[in-house]
Amino acid sequence: MSPADKPVRVGMLGCGVVGSQVARLLLEDTAELSTRAGVKIELTRIAVRSIKDYPGLDPALFTTDPFSIVNDPEIDLIVEVMGGIEPARELAMTAINNRKSIVTANKALLASHGADLFTAAYAKGEDIYYEASVAGAIPIIRPLRDSLAGDFVTRLMGIVNGTTNYILTKMHEDNREFADVLKEAQALGYAEADPTADIEGFDAAAKAAILSGLAFHTRVTVDDVYREGISKITLEDVAIAKSMDHVIKLLAIAELTPADEISVRVHPVMIDKSHPLASVRDAFNAVFIEAESAGPLMFYGRGAGGQPTASAILGDIVAVSRHIALNSIGQRETDYADRDIAPIETTKTKFLIRLEVEDKSGVLAAIAKVFADQGVSIQTVDQNGRNDDAELIIVTHRATEGELKATVEALKKMSMVTKISSVIRVEGAIS
Amino acid sequence: MSPADKPVRVGMLGCGVVGSQVARLLLEDTAELSTRAGVKIELTRIAVRSIKDYPGLDPALFTTDPFSIVNDPEIDLIVEVMGGIEPARELAMTAINNRKSIVTANKALLASHGADLFTAAYAKGEDIYYEASVAGAIPIIRPLRDSLAGDFVTRLMGIVNGTTNYILTKMHEDNREFADVLKEAQALGYAEADPTADIEGFDAAAKAAILSGLAFHTRVTVDDVYREGISKITLEDVAIAKSMDHVIKLLAIAELTPADEISVRVHPVMIDKSHPLASVRDAFNAVFIEAESAGPLMFYGRGAGGQPTASAILGDIVAVSRHIALNSIGQRETDYADRDIAPIETTKTKFLIRLEVEDKSGVLAAIAKVFADQGVSIQTVDQNGRNDDAELIIVTHRATEGELKATVEALKKMSMVTKISSVIRVEGAIS
Incomplete structure (x- = not known):
């Protein structure tokens, strides 16, 4: 049960604002991070598009061939901070198939190809950690997946x-x-x-x-x-x-x-x-x-920036390194609930509609009828005179997006409505 | 690497406001929680001081002998929600020595005997999880220990x-x-x-x-x-x-x-x-x-209450069950930094001192000198007349608790100071 003596070897894909920060901190704080992980963590290789001078980073770490990293049998853990979908997806898949765990900050990749990557990682018994992909430094993946x-x-x-x-x-x-x-x-x-x-x-x-x-x-x-x-x-x-x-x-x-x-x-x-x-x-x-x-x-x-994002990535590197040393894996997102996505038309919310109308009697009654005809209940109406026109600010009770859309379409057809200035959804205090 | 078929058997110590909620939810949501853990979680035994009717809980679950639970070789995981230091400490120690992992909400126990419990759990390769011990439902242990x-x-x-x-x-x-x-x-x-x-x-x-x-x-x-x-x-x-x-x-x-x-x-x-x-x-x-x-x-x-606290405990039960099934352990708090605790006298902060003084000339100068003599720099002074006395509200720059204490002692000795009404520390906006 005690971590292995063999160090965890880390290969990095990308060395931009975030990546260079991760590399610098990983080298600077090796002793503390290794103690926390219970295993020595070694940054061994970094793939970049073109090699330039990175202050504080040994030029010998760099390569322009990312596939040499994901195919290197000596590397245990891939930190993907190159961004974009290809070649990040292919590199991550290759790494998983070569039995390497992944730490990534790549929201676009996960939001498009997450299912494939998780399935492949499941099958191979590897971790994919991605705390940095949402809300930068804020711990939100772990609280959702583990704490809750x-x-x-x-x-x-x-x-x-x-x-x-x-x-x-x-x-x-x-x-x-x-x-x-x-x-x-x-x-x-x-x-x-x-x-x-x-x-x-x-x-x-x-x-x-x-x-x-x-x-x-x-x-x-x-x-x-x-x-x-x-x-x-x-x-x-x-x-x-x-x-x-x-x-x-x-x-x-x-x-x-x-x-x-x-x-x-x-x-x-x-x-x-x-x-x-x-x-x-x-x-x-x-x-x-x-x-x-x-x-x-x-x-x-802080939701972005090199340092906050690096904090999240380094936390993941410590966790995944520990799992590698213990021959274990972390908590996983699951998809057992397999729920359908609700069509936007059925989503219920409150709306504020701001519109310009002719300033004459009977307008409010006519407009209120349009709302009622679509099943949208009005909570408040506020009327401001402006020249010949009046501005109406209407806040509805909760209605579906479909009902609201139909209401706006009907309002547009009314000759007494000069302009629909805006439609904004409204959220209250904590219920 | 796939979780074992053998279920994780849970024994609970205590069944008060929090414990009864944990038991109820653990039984109600067994299927989902087991899917998330990757192993079946079974609540098998609950120790209470005296057996009474717990709505929704099978009377056969209960015992008045908590040692029968921590010594039961069939039980893998102990959930300690009895509170207090003894016999909770002895029960937890016995459980660890019998190679059981612990989930606890017991802040008093951890704040007094945490080091002993963690050391014992380390030695046996068992988890101690305690998300519920601080700030109820708020994920704070995991973010501090794992994410950061x-x-x-x-x-x-x-x-x-x-x-x-x-x-x-x-x-x-x-x-x-x-x-x-x-x-x-x-x-x-x-x-x-x-x-x-x-x-x-x-x-x-x-x-x-x-x-x-x-x-x-x-x-x-x-x-x-x-x-x-x-x-x-x-x-x-x-x-x-x-x-x-x-x-x-x-x-x-x-x-x-x-x-x-x-x-x-x-x-x-x-x-x-x-x-x-x-x-x-x-x-x-x-x-x-x-x-x-x-x-x-x-x-x-929410920092307290049966349901929020149960949420934190159940998250820990899922995590620890998973580790048991994978024959692994979670991230651990470490004590490698082993820092000294600063004496309170050396702690620096800003202070507000409110005091009543005789309303005559020269008072402010005399009082300001007392602050200066102790090395405490004044940021603002606000003076309100009230009858024969005046009230001074003094806010200092950052000073040590020791310097401030000496200042207050010196002020108390001044005949022109009628009363030290209050001393409150001050924190600013995010720096």
């Missing part, structure tokens, strides 16, 4: 994209337009030159797939996730949220439906200020979980 | 006692006196008839010992923890905190000192409203951690 293994998650809501949370925070706190803050975020390096993956919610959707799969013991891929980004959010939306003591956040939401399906989606949400997620500012991430016995839980921290 | 195994914690601050947080929340939000809210909490069952363990910080101190030992890879016992409770906190203190945009919380704090020692303490703190811990209300718990690579992290949820 004795509980039943009913709902999960996360701020899992730092770039969009930074933009929304600046819009709320400094009253600045989306485009303006985005430009600043790009200049600061918080947003990519092509910001689509962040602002249109693709990054969050991959993370939603990974978290919901774990939480509900079902395989979920990024294609199962309904997705809307934040590019349409205006300062007017923000002002209305503020006036109602709410803030707008881009949330990844996964929940069990009454039909025992999983609803998984990423979209902007107006959330009550008293909810713990509402006070998560700037580029911080947080995941809020409700479980049957545990009740509400929240996990908060 | 690749990182270095520098500081940890926790709201780990729900009763005191409930009382302080009511004092802040409803402007009610300590004694009044305590009485209500007792009536509601949130506080014990003898509330000393909660309000004087003994419960929090046990949790501080467990968390700081894990975080700093050192054995820490409850006797190492400096402790002050909340019974001296007045509505005047609360009002001053509010006026400075702070709230008063009972915090467990553990940090590395510049001398590479650990400072571990439990006491009331005025904390800046913008700090994530400041918005943790009512009986909720939260632990805030700063680590070198990860940066700031926070874990939030």
Whole structure:
């Protein structure tokens, strides 16, 4: 039962912002990390696209041939930090087939090909650990997979994209337009030159797939996730949220439906200020979980960056090294529940609809009838006069996305409706 | 590598609020929990002080002889939820010597005799899992021990006692006196008839010992923890905190000192409203951690109650059952760092001192000199006239507890000082 004397040999694929940090810390802290793992951990090889000077890293560690690492019989553990789907997928599969365990930060890979990789790793008795793939430094994979293994998650809501949370925070706190803050975020390096993956919610959707799969013991891929980004959010939306003591956040939401399906989606949400997620500012991430016995839980921290991501990867390296030394494997995500994904049309939520209407008598009655005809119950109506038009702000009770969509279509056809300015989903305080 | 066909047989010690919940859920959810563990989990025996009717639990499960369980060669895993130190310690030791793994919620036992139990379990190759011992349902042991195994914690601050947080929340939000809210909490069952363990910080101190030992890879016992409770906190203190945009919380704090020692303490703190811990209300718990690579992290949820505690215990049962089936063991706390505990006198923090002084000229100069003589630098002074006396509210820069204590002693000797009303430590926003 005591760890073997043979060291665990680590090969790394990629050496960018995250990888170079992992390599540096792994070499610097070898003694402590090895003591914690109960076995000596040795970084032996790093594959990069082109070899350059990495301060503090021995040039002899590097190769441009990643397959030489995943095929090296002396290497026990592959740390994949190259990102992207190919060749990462092929390399990981080859490594598993060669009986190597994997530590990866690659959300895109897992959200698309997780099932294949897990199945292959199961068959070979190898670990795939991926704490860094969601919410950077925040321990969220282990809490979901291990700590909550004795509980039943009913709902999960996360701020899992730092770039969009930074933009929304600046819009709320400094009253600045989306485009303006985005430009600043790009200049600061918080947003990519092509910001689509962040602002249109693709990054969050991959993370939603990974978290919901774990939480509900079902395989979920990024294609199962309904997705809307934040590019349409205006300062007017923000002002209305503020006036109602709410803030707008881009949330990844996964929940069990009454039909025992999983609803998984990423979209902007107006959330009550008293909810713990509402006070998560700037580029911080947080995941809020409700479980049957545990009740509400929240996990908060830095969701990105070289150092925070390296922290998560190094924790995984210690755990997997220990398993290798003990000839064991860690707790596994399971897919026994095999639930269906709920069509977005059946998902129930509250909505805020902001629309411009002609300012004449009978308009409110006519509009209220449209809502009623679609089965959507109105909770509050707020009416502001503006020139010849009036602005109506309508908050509904919980309705399905399908009912709401039909309502909006019907509203668009009314001659007295000048413009549907926005439709935003609404979440309350902790229930 | 695939789990054995032999089921894992669980014996339970105790069947109170938490234990009965664990037993009920373990029987109700056997299929799911066994699938997640990869091995069938069977609850076979429960020891209680006196046998009574437990709804939903087969009377044949019960015995009044706990030693018959820890000595039963058919039982693999002991769930200790009886609490207290003896006979829990002797039973756990006997179980370990009989090669059984332990899942426990017993903070008092671990904070006093953890080192002995861990050493014995190491020697026998058994697990001791104890997620439920600190902060109820909140995953905090696993994140510290496993997720942060690749990182270095520098500081940890926790709201780990729900009763005191409930009382302080009511004092802040409803402007009610300590004694009044305590009485209500007792009536509601949130506080014990003898509330000393909660309000004087003994419960929090046990949790501080467990968390700081894990975080700093050192054995820490409850006797190492400096402790002050909340019974001296007045509505005047609360009002001053509010006026400075702070709230008063009972915090467990553990940090590395510049001398590479650990400072571990439990006491009331005025904390800046913008700090994530400041918005943790009512009986909720939260632990805030700063680590070198990860940066700031926070874990939030229900810290007590039958169901939340059962959630943590069941997660541990699944994990340990899996290890038993795989003939493996989980990640272990280590004590290799073996750091000294810093004497409280050397601990540095900011202080607020509220004192009544004669309202005449030269008083402030004389008092400022006392601070300067002890090496304590003043950050702000606020002076309120009240009848013949004046009230001074002084906030210091960071000073040692020893320097502050000497300052207070010197102030007490001054004839112009009528009363030292309170001394409260102050924490800022996230640095």
